[in-house]
Amino acid sequence: MPVSVQLLQQFPLLSPLQAPELAALSTGLTLHQYARREVVLAKDDASRGLGFLVEGRLQGVDFTVDGRSVGLYFVDPGDYFGELPVIDEQKPSEHVVAAVKSTVAFWPAVLARETILNHPELARKVLLRLAQRVRSVMAQRTLLSLPNPFQRLCALLLQLPGTEKPQGREIEQAPTHLELAIMINASRETVTRAFQVLLLHGLLSRDGHNLLLLKVQDLQLIADGRMDPPRQ
Numbered sequence: 282m283p284v285s286v287q288l289l290q291q292f293p294l295l296s297p298l299q300a301p302e303l304a305a306l307s308t309g310l311t312l313h314q315y316a317r318r319e320v321v322l323a324k325d326d327a328s329r330g331l332g333f334l335v336e337g338r339l340q341g342v343d344f345t346v347d348g349r350s351v352g353l354y355f356v357d358p359g360d361y362f363g364e365l366p367v368i369d370e371q372k373p374s375e376h377v378v379a380a381v382k383s384t385v386a387f388w389p390a391v392l393a394r395e396t397i398l399n400h401p402e403l404a405r406k407v408l409l410r411l412a413q414r415v416r417s418v419m420a421q422r423t424l425l426s427l428p429n430p431f432q433r434l435c436a437l438l439l440q441l442p443g444t445e446k447p448q449g450r451e452i453e454q455a456p457t458h459l460e461l462a463i464m465i466n467a468s469r470e471t472v473t474r475a476f477q478v479l480l481l482h483g484l485l486s487r488d489g490h491n492l493l494l495l496k497v498q499d500l501q502l503i504a505d506g507r508m509d510p511p512r513q
Contacts, residue, residue: 284310284386292333294361297402306396310386315379322377328366331393334358337383340460343375351425352464354417355380355456364407365414367393380460425466427504433465434475436504438485438494448495455492475510482511 286303289295289310295303312335315321321339322329339356353375356362366373367390397403420440427433443450456464458472465472479485484496494500502508 284312288335288386292359292361294333294403294406297400297406298396302396306388306392309392310388313385313387315383315385317379317381319379320376321379321383321385322363322373324374324376325372328363328373328390329387330363330390331361331367331388332356332363332377333361333386333388335384335386337385338380338454339377339383339385340380340463341375341377342463349466350463351466352460353421354414355460357454361410364410366390367397368407368411370394380457421464428506430465430467430471431475431510432504432506433467434461434472435500435510437461437465438492439497439500439504443494446493448493450494450497452492452494454490474513478511478513481513484511 284307286300286307289298289303289307295306298306310333313321315337322332324343334356336358338358339362341353341356341362342350343353344350356377362377363373365371370390397407424433424436424440427436438452441452441455443452445451458476459469462469462472476485480487484494484499486493486495499508503510
């Protein structure tokens with residue numbers, strides 16, 4: 282299924298491109314739909330190109346030597362993924378799976394690479410994303426070195442992008458307990474129990490799919506190991 286110019290205009294990465302360039306680009310992209318937990322981009326397979334998430338949610342994951350999955354990042358609508366194999370012409374370094382039913386537009390790697398290299402502003406945006414990925418991986422490595430899952434969960438909650446509100450920091454469309462568990466190398470049951478404790482003691486609150494961090498300082502102290510986690 283081809284991609285319309287109107288749809289392409291919704292992706293911030295492509296904002297440096299002019300209307301004729303977007304029109305030409307639209308003929309080279311195709312839309313694909315994925316069911317929940319379906320693999321969108323497989324590690325060590327040939328790159329499908331640069332992917333743009335139209336709707337749904339994706340998660341980048343990898344696996345430890347003992348077969349446990351580790352979450353690396355999320356992709357939300359309007360964002361893109363798969364830039365590393367497009368740039369270095371190597372195979373993907375992680376899997377990307379659909380966290381929910383999702384629609385993705387793929388830009389073939391050869392065309393994406395040629396366009397990026399010929400547009401300085403587009404290249405700058407991709408370089409900033411790659412730098413962000415490196416910083417994210419470094420933060421993830423530090424997080425996984427924390428001694429217990431409760432600390433790791435608090436540290437991860439503080440790393441999630443949010444908006445400052447008078448009553449605390451709001452995380453819109455917060456990850457599920459399973460998605461959080463994958464990112465801190467813990468079981469879903471462990472994350473659920475930790476959430477129950479944090480909600481009971483007023484460190485967090487929920488509003489539908491949004492999460493509100495009510496006591497950011499306390500969460501930071503727990504993540505740093507300077508405060509014991511509250512007990513149920």
